[in-house]
Amino acid sequence: MIKKILIGVGVILLAFVAFIVYSNLFPKSPKKTTEFSDRGLDIKVSYSQPYKKGRLIFGEEKDGALQPYGKYWRLGANAATEITFSKDVNFAGKAVKAGSYRMYAVPGASTFQVSLNSELGVFLGVQEPDYTLDVVKVDVPVITTNNEVEQFVINFASDSVGVNMDFVWDKIQVRVPITQP
Numbered sequence: 001m002i003k004k005i006l007i008g009v010g011v012i013l014l015a016f017v018a019f020i021v022y023s024n025l026f027p028k029s030p031k032k033t034t035e036f037s038d039r040g041l042d043i044k045v046s047y048s049q050p051y052k053k054g055r056l057i058f059g060e061e062k063d064g065a066l067q068p069y070g071k072y073w074r075l076g077a078n079a080a081t082e083i084t085f086s087k088d089v090n091f092a093g094k095a096v097k098a099g100s101y102r103m104y105a106v107p108g109a110s111t112f113q114v115s116l117n118s119e120l121g122v123f124l125g126v127q128e129p130d131y132t133l134d135v136v137k138v139d140v141p142v143i144t145t146n147n148e149v150e151q152f153v154i155n156f157a158s159d160s161v162g163v164n165m166d167f168v169w170d171k172i173q174v175r176v177p178i179t180q181p
Contacts, residue, residue, distance in 0.1 A: 029077035036156035036163055041180055042086035043163070045103070045154050047076035050169075052150050057170040058107050072128045073105050075167060076152060080104065080122035080129075090162075090179045091116065092138035102129055105167070105174075111139045112167070112174045143173040 029048040036043040059065035067073045075081040084100040092114070101116035115137045117129045145168075152169040162179030
C-alpha cells in the first residue's frame with residue numbers, strides 16, 4: 001500500500017516538475033531585455049512580452065479588458081518588470097537615483113500612472129507591490145495610434161533632450177521621458 005502511495009506521489013511530482021520546465025522553456029509570453037545607451041547613461045529593462053490574441057487589452061473591467069483601467073499592471077507578463085539606470089536620472093521630471101527598480105503601471109483611458117518601486121526579484125508579478133516602497137510615481141499621457149501592435153514591447157529612442165521610453169501594445173503608446181540631471 002505504501003509503495004502505491006509513493007509511486008502516486010512520485011508521478012504527481014514528476015508531472016509538476018515537467019510542467020515547470022516546459023513553462024520556462026516555452027513561455028507563452030517570452031522574456032525580453034531591452035537596453036539603451038547614450039551620453040554615458042545605460043538603461044536596461046527586463047520584462048515578458050504578452051500577445052494580444054484578439055483580446056480587449058485596455059478598458060473597463062465590465063467589458064472584459066485584460067488590463068482594466070485603474071488596476072495594477074506589471075508592464076508585461078510572468079515576472080515583475082525591472083529597470084536599471086547606470087546614473088541618476090529624471091524620470092518624467094522626477095529625480096531617481098542610479099540603481100534597479102521594479103516598474104509597474106496603473107493604466108487609465110487618458111493617462112498611465114507609472115511607478116518605480118524598490119522591491120526587486122518578484123517572480124510572479126501578479127502580486128501587487130508593497131506601495132510603501134514606491135520611489136516615484138508619474139502620470140504620463142496615452143497616445144492612441146492607428147497601428148495595432150500584437151505583442152507588448154518596450155522601446156527606447158533618444159532625442160535632443162534625453163531618451164523616451166515607450167510602452168506599446170494594441171493601439172496604445174505611453175511615453176516616459178528620461179533625462180540626466
